[in-house]
Amino acid sequence: MRGRGWAVWLVLATGSAGCTELPFLTKPDDGRRGGYRIKGQAAGPGPLFLAGSGDHPPGQIQRFRDLAGGTGAYIVIGPFAGGAPAGAEARKAFQDLGVTRVDVLDGQDVEADAKLIARADGIYLVGGVAEIAARKLTTYAEPLRSAWRAGAAIGGTSAGAMVWGERLIVKGEAREAVTKGVWAEGGGLDVKVGLAFMPGVLVDPHFNERGRFPRLWVASGATDLTGIGIDENTAAVWTPADHRLTAVGPGTVTLVRHDGGDQGETARVAVLAEGRSADLDDWDVPRVE
Amino acid sequence: MAHGAGRLALAFMLAMVAGCGSTASGSRGDLAPRYRTLDRGPGALFLSGGADDPPPLLARFRDLAGGRGARIAIVPFAGGPGAGEPYRVAFTALGAGEVAVLEPDALAAGRAAIAGADGIYVVGGITRILVDRVAPFSDAIRAAWRDGAAVGGHSAGAMICADQVIVKGEGPAALAHGVDPSAGGLDLRAGVGLLPQAIVDTHFGERARFPRLWIATGATNRLGIGVDPGTAAVCTADGLLTAYGTGAVTLIRPGGAAGSPARVSVLGPGDRARLADWRPQPAE
Numbered sequence: 001m002r003g004r005g006w007a008v009w010l011v012l013a014t015g016s017a018g019c020t021e022l023p024f025l026t027k028p029d030d031g032r033r034g035g036y037r038i039k040g041q042a043a044g045p046g047p048l049f050l051a052g053s054g055d056h057p058p059g060q061i062q063r064f065r066d067l068a069g070g071t072g073a074y075i076v077i078g079p080f081a082g083g084a085p086a087g088a089e090a091r092k093a094f095q096d097l098g099v100t101r102v103d104v105l106d107g108q109d110v111e112a113d114a115k116l117i118a119r120a121d122g123i124y125l126v127g128g129v130a131e132i133a134a135r136k137l138t139t140y141a142e143p144l145r146s147a148w149r150a151g152a153a154i155g156g157t158s159a160g161a162m163v164w165g166e167r168l169i170v171k172g173e174a175r176e177a178v179t180k181g182v183w184a185e186g187g188g189l190d191v192k193v194g195l196a197f198m199p200g201v202l203v204d205p206h207f208n209e210r211g212r213f214p215r216l217w218v219a220s221g222a223t224d225l226t227g228i229g230i231d232e233n234t235a236a237v238w239t240p241a242d243h244r245l246t247a248v249g250p251g252t253v254t255l256v257r258h259d260g261g262d263q264g265e266t267a268r269v270a271v272l273a274e275g276r277s278a279d280l281d282d283w284d285v286p287r288v289e
Numbered sequence: 290m291a292h293g294a295g296r297l298a299l300a301f302m303l304a305m306v307a308g309c310g311s312t313a314s315g316s317r318g319d320l321a322p323r324y325r326t327l328d329r330g331p332g333a334l335f336l337s338g339g340a341d342d343p344p345p346l347l348a349r350f351r352d353l354a355g356g357r358g359a360r361i362a363i364v365p366f367a368g369g370p371g372a373g374e375p376y377r378v379a380f381t382a383l384g385a386g387e388v389a390v391l392e393p394d395a396l397a398a399g400r401a402a403i404a405g406a407d408g409i410y411v412v413g414g415i416t417r418i419l420v421d422r423v424a425p426f427s428d429a430i431r432a433a434w435r436d437g438a439a440v441g442g443h444s445a446g447a448m449i450c451a452d453q454v455i456v457k458g459e460g461p462a463a464l465a466h467g468v469d470p471s472a473g474g475l476d477l478r479a480g481v482g483l484l485p486q487a488i489v490d491t492h493f494g495e496r497a498r499f500p501r502l503w504i505a506t507g508a509t510n511r512l513g514i515g516v517d518p519g520t521a522a523v524c525t526a527d528g529l530l531t532a533y534g535t536g537a538v539t540l541i542r543p544g545g546a547a548g549s550p551a552r553v554s555v556l557g558p559g560d561r562a563r564l565a566d567w568r569p570q571p572a573e
Contacts, residue, residue, distance in 0.1 A: 174494050174517075174536065174537055175535060175536060175537075177537075177557075178536070178537045178555060178556075178557030178558065178560075179535075179557055179558060208460065208497035208498075208499055208500060209497055211493070211494025211495055211497065211517070212494075213494065213499050213537075213539060213553075213555070214494065214536075214537040214539065214555045214557075217539075217553065217555040218555065231497075250461065251461075252460070252464060252500050254499070255550075256553070265554060266542075266552045266553060266554045267552065267553050267554070268550045268551075268552060268553075269503070269541075269550055269551050269552070269553040270549075270550040270551070271464075271499070271500055271503050271504075273464040273465075273500075
């Protein structure tokens, strides 16, 4: 009785997954892990799913579930920025979407966690305090990187999205940015080093909701990186194989690039709405092989 | 060099005003403004991000109008009855001279007050209502401004100074439907036209308005000026835009073709940009 109930449930979940399939991705047929692939491309680094808000809206994490391979994927959750309760919340959100194999990393026992990471199809970081997440993740960088290079999808929300860039803003908002610049000691923005899975960029979530355009404009200019601003309930999906960045969700993804020269202190800016994508070669973001 | 560019911008602004077909009013008699001179060129534009202006910003407007003793005309047409009163009190406390509060139905008296004012301050409110009610006064405001009166306001009062005004629609509507009011997208209307080829947006950082101004400027090939609350963008006859207050002024120059990247600058307090090409200049 219980088994039949499960079966019906899974069919329903798979059916709904088909509706939200990302158009530029295709299901793997080679039996390798990591779920969906760029059409016509061999396995390489998996996609990066950068979400702009702290909670787990079903529409959004369903996209991540599909990037990791659908309901059959093995997903591990990194509660580094938000602690154990946030990890449990995220696990429930994935389980509600029909993912049966979900684990929350311990965060202390690096060796045990590394074993889970090595088997994962998707690794998802919850939000919280960006600085704490970045510091804790340094001890996890190697297992995470090898799983990602083998094709696992990497994702995160809010602070869990910021850490994948080359730098991240850990303190200061627009007002501090325009009055003091990137100058932590003087009350301006505090910018720290990220994991740089996505080199050449600086990610800023809750973007338009918190009026963060000025802070990303200032921080990306000062660090000479490409700024990626992500609205709430919205994600920026980077697919390394074709090096494109695609917006998913009702908000926008904003790209900011200062290119110096005789344009002085102006930046090139594009705003991507749902389904639109940008070629990151045009935005001075280095490719990752 | 910078002086030449300023003149260029000034000539540009004058050409736009001449295109509007307005003429300076003749003899003003006793109503002649105290601080305007004919050789001064157009007055300053004061674009504040709303909601209510703190006294330091109002003092800045008073100074742009000539300082203590300047005659101020307040245009509170969108704020409901009594909306002008706090501004009459505030400008009086700041040492302004005669302060007149205009009424939308008193056209002749209002136009006369505008013609005699050193500063014309437009109080914010519902943008669509303000655009409609200010329209009969627009040529008088343009004439006074060309003669040197400072013009400005906060929120909707700042937005209507430009030649195109967003009267309806926020970011999601703009992204989904562009500038197309019949489809639920942004609705644009003609403003007073003191700022040529531009669209001003207010409450900028606070209300997540970057996407809507980005869409509006791209669709109309106009320059976008987004002003945060507590902040004013001041355009002066020397061709410079200067940011005052506590927040940012965001300048968007569209990239031409629809969807192509724009060029964007962010000015903090004290930062300036040249109006002619919107290049920022270092703060002094």
